Amino acid sequence: MKLGVIGYGNAGGKIADRLLQFEEQTHRNLTRAVIAINSAKVDLERLEHIPRENRFLVGQTDERVKGHGVGGDPDLGAEITRQDQYEIDRALDRVPVYDIGGFLIIAGLGGGTGSGGAPELAEHIRETYEEPVYGLGILPAEEEGGRAALNAARSLQAFTQATDNLVLFDNHAWRGSEDSVVGGFDRTNTEIVKRVVTLLSAGEIDGSRISENAMDSGDIRRTMATGGVSTIAYAETALGTEERDAGLLGRFREQNSRATANGADAGTRVSGLIRQAVQSRLTCPAAVDSAERSLIVVSGPPEAFSRKGLEKGRQWLERETDSAEVLAGDDPRDGARTLSAVVLLSNVTDVPRVKQLQQQAIMAQRSIKERETTRADEIQALITDDGNELEPL
Numbered sequence: 001m002k003l004g005v006i007g008y009g010n011a012g013g014k015i016a017d018r019l020l021q022f023e024e025q026t027h028r029n030l031t032r033a034v035i036a037i038n039s040a041k042v043d044l045e046r047l048e049h050i051p052r053e054n055r056f057l058v059g060q061t062d063e064r065v066k067g068h069g070v071g072g073d074p075d076l077g078a079e080i081t082r083q084d085q086y087e088i089d090r091a092l093d094r095v096p097v098y099d100i101g102g103f104l105i106i107a108g109l110g111g112g113t114g115s116g117g118a119p120e121l122a123e124h125i126r127e128t129y130e131e132p133v134y135g136l137g138i139l140p141a142e143e144e145g146g147r148a149a150l151n152a153a154r155s156l157q158a159f160t161q162a163t164d165n166l167v168l169f170d171n172h173a174w175r176g177s178e179d180s181v182v183g184g185f186d187r188t189n190t191e192i193v194k195r196v197v198t199l200l201s202a203g204e205i206d207g208s209r210i211s212e213n214a215m216d217s218g219d220i221r222r223t224m225a226t227g228g229v230s231t232i233a234y235a236e237t238a239l240g241t242e243e244r245d246a247g248l249l250g251r252f253r254e255q256n257s258r259a260t261a262n263g264a265d266a267g268t269r270v271s272g273l274i275r276q277a278v279q280s281r282l283t284c285p286a287a288v289d290s291a292e293r294s295l296i297v298v299s300g301p302p303e304a305f306s307r308k309g310l311e312k313g314r315q316w317l318e319r320e321t322d323s324a325e326v327l328a329g330d331d332p333r334d335g336a337r338t339l340s341a342v343v344l345l346s347n348v349t350d351v352p353r354v355k356q357l358q359q360q361a362i363m364a365q366r367s368i369k370e371r372e373t374t375r376a377d378e379i380q381a382l383i384t385d386d387g388n389e390l391e392p393l
């Protein structure tokens with residue numbers, strides 16, 4: 001599917017930047033424009049791959065922002081997004097809408113700019129264009145505290161409603177034991193884009209041969225049309241030199257090895273990889289059987305594909321999800337060194353981390369209220385003691 005990608009806020013911009021790099025490195029054909037929008041000038045400056053003319057600063061004229069971010073305040077993030085419609089529309093003008101199958105908005109939900117702004121942006125795009133709007137929302141890790149959880153819980157609701165499908169990535173599930181929350185972002189951003197690009201670029205011709213069971217981007221759209229939140233499964237395996245050689249020698253070998261590649265070994269490997277993906281860590285852990293629809297993409301050199309293996313994997317997932325709505329297809333990548341299986345579990349309804357975030361958010365809201373009440377009581381006590389009103393701080 002061809003996409004217009006917009007990274008909103010700091011995390012959104014960094015991940016969009018990494019996505020563009022990954023797309024270029026793997027010669028995929030996914031994006032028609034990649035844009036970064038942020039309220040912090042310095043974060044936009046740090047991006048390495050998104051062209052300068054595709055970076056936009058919002059809230060610059062607002063006294064509370066002035067190019068320095070919104071300090072974790074999603075209400076302010078939403079406000080400047082609404083106010084700066086001119087700048088937002090200038091950014092959207094960079095997307096050749098006639099040539100895309102949808103928009104993808106990426107944002108971290110624990111801060112202010114992305115958390116508050118991304119749902120506003122999604123709503124604005126939906127009112128203006130007919131193409132579907134997908135979201136990629138990054139959930140904060142537990143250690144980031146109550147405020148981040150509260151921001152994320154609120155944004156989750158608004159972002160889900162404003163998009164056709166919201167894919168989740170949970171920083172909590174992906175932080176390594178050795179990493180600080182921030183230290184691991186580089187690694188996690190690579191994991192995110194690998195999954196998202198492999199999934200969404202399936203079916204886009206990039207010079208590779210068309211395979212027998214090639215995935216059609218219409219299948220991706222159909223699977224994403226459920227609404228709600230989704231999660232992505234992924235597994236990959238390195239291939240031997242014989243299977244990955246491209247060029248003349250590779251083609252010659254391919255003809256001679258087709259019988260082996262399409263035989264039992266290739267089939268077992270493909271179906272095994274699909275199982276391994278679904279049983280590995282999902283972008284956001286969720287109960288697999290709560291998915292409404294699913295989609296499997298097996299990506300790699302066509303010599304490693306197996307129709308039987310794909311079908312076996314598809315039937316296995318039908319049983320696991322207890323749903324007949326499982327689509328599967330190949331994504332041929334000539335000369336690829338790995339075979340990968342990526343699975344989209346769409347509209348998952350049993351997502352423990354979301355429930356946990358909501359609990360954490362309720363607790364945070366309570367303690368904020370308590371603090372406000374205590375502070376109001378203290379001020380009242382001071383006024384009563386002095387008999388005078390306090391000067392503003």
Ligand SMILES: Nc1nc2c(ncn2[C@@H]2O[C@H](COP(=O)(O)OP(=O)(O)OP(=O)(O)O)[C@@H](O)[C@H]2O)c(=O)[nH]1
Binds near residue numbers: 072111
């Ligand atoms: N996976 C990942 N998550 C990130 C990254 N940077 C930030 N985050 C997460 O995103 C959340 C929001 O942080 P930012 O994107 O920096 O915030 P912002 O949207 O720019 O908003 P303000 O800084 O308040 O203006 C954080 O709470 C983190 O959980 C990143 O590079 N990768």
